[in-house]
Amino acid sequence: MTINAALEDARRIVGEAMAPTPQIAWPLLSRRLAVETWMKHDNHTPIGAFKLRGGIVHVTRLLRARPEVRHLIAATRGNHGQAVAFAARRHGIAATIVVPRGNSTGKNAAMRALGAEVVEGGADYQAARDHAAAMVEAAGGRAVMVPAISPDIADGTATQSLEFLTAAPALDRLYVAVGMGSGICGAVRARDALGLATEIVGVxxxxxxxxxxxxAAGRRIETEQATTFxxxxxxxxxxxxxxxxIGRGVSRFVTVSEAGLAEAVRACHADTHNLAEGAGAAALAGAMADAAAGRLAGCRRIGVVLSGGNIDAALYAGLIAAPAAA
Structure with a gap:
């Protein structure tokens, strides 16, 4: 197997910042889904989420090209902001992170602990991103925006799937949660670089x-809201x-309910003894939905990514205390 130069470079950058995360075939999880199931634990990065990989690669390459940059600005619901703050501190520069109003207090605290200034702007992520862009423009070239998705960020997140797809036995299918798309784009890049036939399913x-x-439409569709815990x-x-x-590398999408996401959070707790935030458990929720619909037939072995464990204590306690679905 050969890896292209961009992914080799990303793997080196990420390797300098963190150790590879584990992938484990949990027996209870495999029994739950009635198929051998491997879980990639990117809840065990130094920021508790996979986003560190893309952030550190993007910022490192940015500073190679523009060493004069001394201030980074980003919009986030939390994990991307932690990645940018981590990378900024590593390179000795400033970071300002814009979050929507009512954002996770735990994620806000984590970003501040990494040295970032955290400011509120807008009611949701897209509004926060607009606010961050306005801050960059007002800075007049003294600050640079770090986007949530870029080819460099996807190279960084591809290191997750490079680890997973080479350390685990051959996977028939890989489930990946989709926010802005960096995780699943990285999975496509890694799968293709390794020359594997693993099916990739977005959730x-x-x-x-x-x-x-x-x-499904083959074109970009925006929604008026994005409402999920x-x-x-x-x-x-x-x-x-x-x-x-995604259009050229992903086979299909699974859409999961809030109840399905909550059940997946509980399943992570019960079957793997790991803390999962809602997005972190989404890949498992997709696999559970497919299992319930009989869409795992023919799979010998599947993979799910636990992409993050940064969830506020009160929300987690409520999810765990709720009765499991029948």
Missing amino acids: VAEGAPAYALSF ADGIACRSPDPWALEV
């Missing part, structure tokens, strides 16, 4: 279906570049 929430709708996948405006990668 979105019913309340934030923009990527699934766009994939899984804030990491609350997207209403898909990225055009990500849609192109």
